[in-house]
Amino acid sequence: MNLHKSDNPIFQRLRFVLVNTSRPGNIGAAARAMKTMGFSELVLVNPRFPDPANEPEAVAFASGALDILQSARIVGSVEEALEGCNFAAAVSARLREFSPPIVAPRALAAQLAGDAALHAAFLFGNERFGLPNEAVQKCNVLINIPANPAYSSLNLAQAVQVLAYECRTATPATPVLAPSGAEIGFQGMNADVTQIDGMFAHLEQALVAIEFLDPESPKKLMPRLKRLFSRTQLETEEVNILRGIARQILALKNKATQ
Structure with missing residues (x-):
């Protein structure tokens, strides 16, 4: 059976995986970045703090995204984090000699949004050391976010926000709704x-x-x-x-x- 984007939207098929995160605030900020773009599946691989959902810094940085933070799964390995995924993308500012193919965020977002058979994961590394080579080698592609060559290192949550935004904008437009659920903005009938x-x-x-x-x-x-x-x-x-x-x-x- 052929699936279209609307049959299985990317919001239900994309997982954000944070590997060896050392600052609970970055986990909370990443949860917030995900929620603002409509994503909810967060997986943490061996975070430094065993219960980030109860860390004051994580809670503060999550702001209105406590549901994402509290529902995050904590696993012990990258392999476990990727279970159920048939596509994985490593996110790194550091290019590797033997890395998988390098893609730009916008091109990959279009690919993921357009193929409803892909259940994908984005892997983000430790704030200081990034992703280990063995984690990168488990991925299908390496995402390199275009940035200032003289200073290309993004904060972890900023990188999550960039990729979540690109994936959201790659999907068909949806009406803007008020908190009550009503559509914002008037749209009349086009004249013939x-x-x-x-x-x-x-x-x-x-x-x-x-x-x-x-x-x-x-x-x-x-x-x-x-x-x-x-x-x-x-x-x-x-x-x-x-x-x-x-x-x-x-x-x-x-x-x-x-």
Whole structure:
């Protein structure tokens, strides 16, 4: 059976794995970075602190993402962290001589979002030493985040945020919702061709009436106006507003000539 992105979204298929993390604050900040982008599966491999969910620094940095922090799984090896995954990507600023293929975050995000059969994991290393070579060698690709060559080291949570953001933006757009669940922003119905053509005819009459448009020498005024409005994706209500303006112009012109 073929799966599409909407059948199995990347938010349900992507795991964030932190290996040998030494600062509980970075774990909390990583949890927050994940939640802001809609991800929830966090796995910790041998963190320095055995119970980061109860570390004050982790709790403080997690802010509103305590659910992600508290549900994080703690495992004893990278192999255990990757169980159930059929694709793994190592995240490292340090390139290795015998590393897997190097990919950019945006290209990989598009690949993961577009293939619903991939159950993937991102591996992030220790804040000071990064990922050990043996962990990198277990991965299909090595992600190198483009950065200043003179100083390319990102904070752990910043790297998590960059990759979570790229994966989110690679998915189809979803409406922005308020805390109540209501959609934010008004979106009316797009006007059809007949409505737009009628508006242009009406507008042209008004422009002729006020002598802004010379029908004997129209030049390219109307084509340029059509080009301008074509970039706006006019809605039906907006077309009605413009026709109302044209109608009022014509009414005032007729009144002035009586």
